[in-house]
Amino acid sequence: MFKNALFLSAGLAAMMTATPGFAQTEIAWWHAMDAELGQRLEAIALGFNDSQDDFVVVPSYKGTYPETLTAAIAAFRANEQPAIVQVFEVGTGTMMAAEGAVNPVYKLMADNGEPWDPSAFLAPVTGYYSDTDGNILSMPFNSSTPIMYYNKDVFEAAGLDPEMPPKTWAELETMSRQIMESGAAPCGFTSGWISWVQLENLSAIHDQPYGTMENGFGGLGTEFTFNGPVQVKHWENLKNWADEGLFEYGGPVGGGDAPPKFYSQECAIYMNSSASRAGVINNSGDFEVGFAPLPYYDDEIDEPKNSIIGGATLWALNGKDPAVYEGVAQFFTYLSSPEVQAEWHQATGYLPITNAAYELGKEQSYYEANPGSEIAINQITRGTPSANSKGLRFGNLTQARTVVDEEFEALLSGSKTAQEALDAAVERGNQILRDFEAANS
């Protein structure tokens, strides 16, 4: 919290120094990146401001992703909206439905004569953020995918090979048990973002539909279907493992208690966003960290599908001067240049958004020098994406995720079985989808 205040004041200071006497067009950029990530983001804005004289991008930290989205919507209704707002992937459905509020990026770039080539982006990114006509509406910025972090020292102490992380859930179970029984660590694994990692990505990896109509890409009439046999089996396992102590729950939404469990060497394995990489490296001074793809059930699928993305994109909001959009377009071009993207990707653990940034990283031998940094890219680009692993597109997904968290807690407390919990989540989730459909048609 104190840190945030520091960054805020740093941002304010940057704002004041970056406002010289002659007229520059100001571009407000609301974002949700704090701590290390916030610093990196401010650096990008500063880099752009220094690169030209006509525009000045002013980043402001607005809190968590949901808070930033809410703030932008409230501001829009009061006609005080920023030019650019960062919206997380689950808000994509909400933003896409709000046609009048958004200046779509493909149009924005064309209007202002900036180069725009969707095929320059990594395929899973384009897939996740395109509308039904194949147009990208918002500027991809920070995309991540969940991976597995593990404590090599604990693996060694438990008599396991630290270079052989578990590939499947069965292996993960055996290894966790060995870690606990040998006393190397009191808990096997923990996970951030239960809804995103242990349900959405689980479904994609095992080629299971999360909802009808191509996971919601087909339209607003979609319904959730994540109560299939694979998901039920996995949640049943998680419950059993939690009872046995192999798995520890890190809390709802992002799972704030999960990282300290891993950092304090209480849990040997930790699943979370690839963008947790910077934090993990900073906080693992006492032990060596290994990186691995998410495990899968080898009796359910022979070749696991790609995982899906999380993170956020930048939306240009309507209602500003044409001059502002000219600056926004230029800023987006700067933002997606290979150098800026590669630096952002390497410093934060987010995916390189463009193929060029990925190639640049390869040229710089970054991936050889930093083992594990390529795992997220390989995992998200492996195989041919199916309709089930392309991504999700549901309105009000924030609320649906809350429902998933709540039902997961009901499962853990023993008041529901896995089947009951997932059935209830689907039923409540469908009600949320119907509300969204009713409000947007």
Added chain:
Amino acid sequence: MQTKRTIFPNKLLPYALLAPQLAVTLIFFIWPAAQAVKSSFEREDPFGFRTTFIWFENYTRLFSEPGYLNSLTKTAIFAVSVTLLSMSLALLLAVAVNRVLKSNRTYTTLLVWPYAVAPVVVGILWWFMFNPTIGIAPYMLRGLGIDWNHRVDGNQAMILVVIAASWKQISYNFLFFVAGLQSVPQSLNEAAAIDGAGPFKRFWTIVFPLLSPTTFFLLIVNINYAMFDTFGLIDATTNGGPNQATNILVYKVYADGFLGLNIGSSAAQSVVLMLIVIALTAIQFRYIERRVQY
């Protein structure tokens, strides 16, 4: 009824004098409240492009929603627990301090401190102490054989927020009880003592009835506190979880409206909340106040 009447020669002057207060009330209370009532009859997308008037659908949906009925129950449990716990402990402390002749000012000062702490900070403090991963309290409770994890166990989460909310409110109640006790005439107590009443009997038959105006006032204040002012505390400790175990009405209004962006339902909930408070206060003044001896 005797009231002082001031007669203004000018008919407009009283209205002019009232105007600032009326303006504040209209702008900051009546207008937002009217907006909430209006929104509660509508279905609207978050950006406000499409608004449909849907009569009472938000309300009927609300009362058929298990989550909302759960929230009502949790609010009742929470408000009653916080009020009982904080008022009884405050009374106990006040009586104790009232009997201490020396340094009772020091005790009073120390006991009032928690009230100066902002609700969110209170939440963070208790969140730290009871955090299942890094907190000191679960660590000590494990020594006693209690597995504390309010992330999963709804009852433990409720206990946590009740303790945290009461801790802060004890100070406030304490202050009023101390003042109330000091206004109880010492002569009554002495007379009863001479008649042979023990300290316990004296308290229940003399002091407690004479304290009833204070108790009544605090009852209203505490219930309103538990229902409205504890938002920051819930947000900082449990976020209404696990599985809505601490999702009290005022937090649900926020979660559905600001996080879920369901403005219609959120507005309907706040209207219901407003009615509940009006009803509670009316009942309290109508029926309970009659038995209070002033």
